[in-house]
Amino acid sequence: xxxxxxxxxxxxxxxxxxxxxxxxxxxxxxxxxxxxxxxxxxxxxxxxxxxxxxxxxxxxxxxxxxxxxxxxxxxxxxxxxxxxxxxxxxxxxxxxxxxxxxxxxxxxxxxxxxxxxxxxxxxxxxxxxxxxxxxxxxxxxxxxxxxxxxxxxxxxxxxxxxxxxxxxxxxxxxxxxxxxxxxxxxxxxxxxxxxxxxxxxxxxxxxxxxxxxxxxxxxxxxxxxxxxxxxxxxxxxxxxxxxxxxxxxxxxxxxxxxxxxxxxxxxxxxxxxxxxxxxxxxxxxx
Numbered sequence: 001x002x003x004x005x006x007x008x009x010x011x012x013x014x015x016x017x018x019x020x021x022x023x024x025x026x027x028x029x030x031x032x033x034x035x036x037x038x039x040x041x042x043x044x045x046x047x048x049x050x051x052x053x054x055x056x057x058x059x060x061x062x063x064x065x066x067x068x069x070x071x072x073x074x075x076x077x078x079x080x081x082x083x084x085x086x087x088x089x090x091x092x093x094x095x096x097x098x099x100x101x102x103x104x105x106x107x108x109x110x111x112x113x114x115x116x117x118x119x120x121x122x123x124x125x126x127x128x129x130x131x132x133x134x135x136x137x138x139x140x141x142x143x144x145x146x147x148x149x150x151x152x153x154x155x156x157x158x159x160x161x162x163x164x165x166x167x168x169x170x171x172x173x174x175x176x177x178x179x180x181x182x183x184x185x186x187x188x189x190x191x192x193x194x195x196x197x198x199x200x201x202x203x204x205x206x207x208x209x210x211x212x213x214x215x216x217x218x219x220x221x222x223x224x225x226x227x228x229x230x231x232x233x234x235x236x237x238x239x240x241x242x243x244x245x246x247x248x249x250x251x252x253x254x255x256x257x258x259x260x261x262x263x264x265x266x267x268x269x270x271x272x273x274x275x276x277x278x279x280x281x282x283x284x285x286x
Contacts, residue, residue, distance in 0.1 A: 002064035049091040139265030
């Protein structure tokens with residue numbers, strides 16, 4: 001038997017040091033593929049769900065991994081909707097910073113098997129510079145309010161990466177088209193894209209244009225289209241178009257917001273380093 005630990009509350013998982021305790025609920029849920037159903041072991045308090053262990057009755061890593069890859073999005077959505085309806089707070093899978101990757105740990109064993117122990121490495125908090133804050137507060141023109149609306153959401157690291165990406169692209173749409181359709185045909189947008197061709201080109205499909213790549217990624221984000229590449233291709237090239245293009249998008253957003261037609265102060269935006277949380281295994285099996 002194999003299990004997949006779906007980490008929802010990273011701090012709770014770290015504090016348990018491999019011992020998940022007794023589940024509050026054991027319940028079978030449907031799944032696609034060769035396995036007709038799997039069993040969820042749900043761990044939590046009286047108010048919220050902290051963790052889910054999914055039991056999969058298969059005899060090999062390959063079959064367990066295939067089952068998880070095929071169903072993990074579905075299981076997570078079941079958890080989100082169910083806790084959103086019934087719990088104090090919605091529970092979902094922890095997403096590794098700067099990625100779309102859920103924190104799922106696959107191991108051989110049963111519900112009593114120890115979980116892997118991890119120790120997150122966190123960057124030191126950066127003290128707020130109030131002098132710089134004052135410069136920010138007087139840096140942009142009053143008629144740049146729409147730019148700032150999208151910029152604020154693009155910079156918000158509490159939002160999922162795809163939501164941030166979409167707000168960055170909407171800022172570009174507003175800047176070049178003022179809310180009208182057709183930014184892909186805008187010559188100024190195409191000229192800006194061409195400056196970053198070297199960084200984007202490795203991610204283009206055959207005969208795909210730069211503006212076509214961004215248009216397709218926007219559609220993927222706006223309509224929640226999942227990465228449809230075969231599993232072996234996804235393993236060779238992890239991530240997706242949002243992750244591959246986010247750094248370039250950030251540079252373009254910053255270029256626009258530093259433009260003198262948008263900015264009136266002397267503060268220039270720079271890409272913000274984001275060390276995030278990188279969990280490091282300590283012991284256990286996973």
